[in-house]
Amino acid sequence: MLRLTAEKFHYQVMEAMTSVKEIYTLTNVPIETSVSRDLITEELLTDLSIDFRDISEVNKIITQDDETDKPPSEFEQELENLTAEYDTALEIFQNLENIDYGSSKIVARTAQPARCLTVKMLLLAKQIQSRPPKPNDPQRVLISLRLNQLRKQYNNPELSAQTNPQEIKRQVAEQIDEWLAVNAAEKQIIEESISKLVIAADTGRKLSKLIDDYANLNFEVIATRVTQIIGVTANLTGRDYSSVLTKMKTLESAINEDPTLRDFIREVSIKNRRTQLSQPKLCQEI
Structure with a gap:
């Protein structure tokens, strides 16, 4: 016993x-190719700490592989x-x-x-x-990217003319709901x-x-x-x-x-x- x-x-x-x-x-979390390419491009252009002589560092940024x-x-x-x-x-x-x-x-x-x-x-x-840890932060990163894109679209006259502002607000509301769902799932685990x-x-x-x-x-x-x-x-x-x-x-x-x-x-x-x-x-x- x-x-x-x-x-x-x-x-x-x-x-x-x-x-x-x-x-x-x-x-x-899988990121759409277009979004991923934009993120990598922006990092390579704006991150002054990157040492382009360090091939392994540049490779990690481009391939997004940080586990090797x-x-x-x-x-x-x-x-x-x-x-x-x-x-x-x-x-x-x-x-x-x-x-x-x-x-x-x-x-x-x-x-x-x-x-x-x-x-x-x-x-x-x-x-x-x-x-408590934040295991669902990668999902929050994706939502933040979408919110950032929607904000740019909403505040850019040329882009906002192509999409109804009310439609942009609706999409923002969807991202808010998704964020809250991520919080709830994280809390549960x-x-x-x-x-x-x-x-x-x-x-x-x-x-x-x-x-x-x-x-x-x-x-x-x-x-x-x-x-x-x-x-x-x-x-x-x-x-x-x-x-x-x-x-x-x-x-x-x-x-x-x-x-x-x-x-x-x-x-x-x-x-x-x-x-x-x-x-x-x-x-x-x-």
């Missing part, structure tokens, strides 16, 4: 991290490290039947990466909630990502508590608590975002009151502020 809970936690962590990667990735040989960002690397961290722990969880439960050191060592991931999921949810992070952190906290109490529980109690863990997290979805935010606050309070997890969240918070001088003693690979 403990192993199955650990595997469920692993699945939730992977699902949460996949959603986080999506909201921090700017997707390239691009190293992973620090944020992406951190996500990869999180994955590797718990993959190592999962191997131990999957062999729990062979562990000597009389050794508290082995149990604590088994739970260590899960506890570290638990607090990292919570802190990541808080970070996204307080400073960010809220869903935060929900998945909170779900994972909640499962991790309960898994940590279950491991702490394991030696003193019989099978029936463990089975009941595992069922409760899976049931509660299954009911927590992004459909009711206010409940997710409430859960995030209560979860943070519960972690800070937990004698085991409190040190983990303190260490990870210090590490995130980059003020820690020594090597972390808790959140490190086994």
Whole structure:
């Protein structure tokens, strides 16, 4: 039962991290050839920082390819490290039947990466909630280009004579509606990502508590608590975002009151502020 809970936690962590990667990735939106050519032409003519002796730089501008040989960002690397961290722990969880439960050191060592991931999921949810990314900015760029073209057309007597001003205003209204739709879609995927992070952190906290109490529980109690863990997290979805935010606050309070997890969240918070001088003693690979 403990192993199955650990595997469920692993699945939730992977699902949460996949959603986080999506909201921090700017997707390239296809631009009409004429619009794209105009943008490139204007950049080549007006951007004085371009070094035309740098062939690779000019090539990136003309081809609009900025991904070639691009190293992973620090944020992406951190996500990869999180994955590797718990993959190592999962191997131990999957062999729990062979562990000597009389050794508290082995149990604590088994739970260590899960506890570290638990607090990292919570802190990541808080970070996204307080400073949400803008994954849909490429779509906003396209709308801005269209609005700019419509403005030029509206204010240019020669162009406006060819198109009814009321028609231009109608097209502007369409772009406003599209912008609002982009905002709504972005808000939804960010809220869903935060929900998945909170779900994972909640499962991790309960898994940590279950491991702490394991030696003193019989099978029936463990089975009941595992069922409760899976049931509660299954009911927590992004459909009711206010409940997710409430859960995030209560979860943070519960972690800070937990004698085991409190040190983990303190260490990870210090590490995130980059003020820690020594090597972390808790959140490190086994």
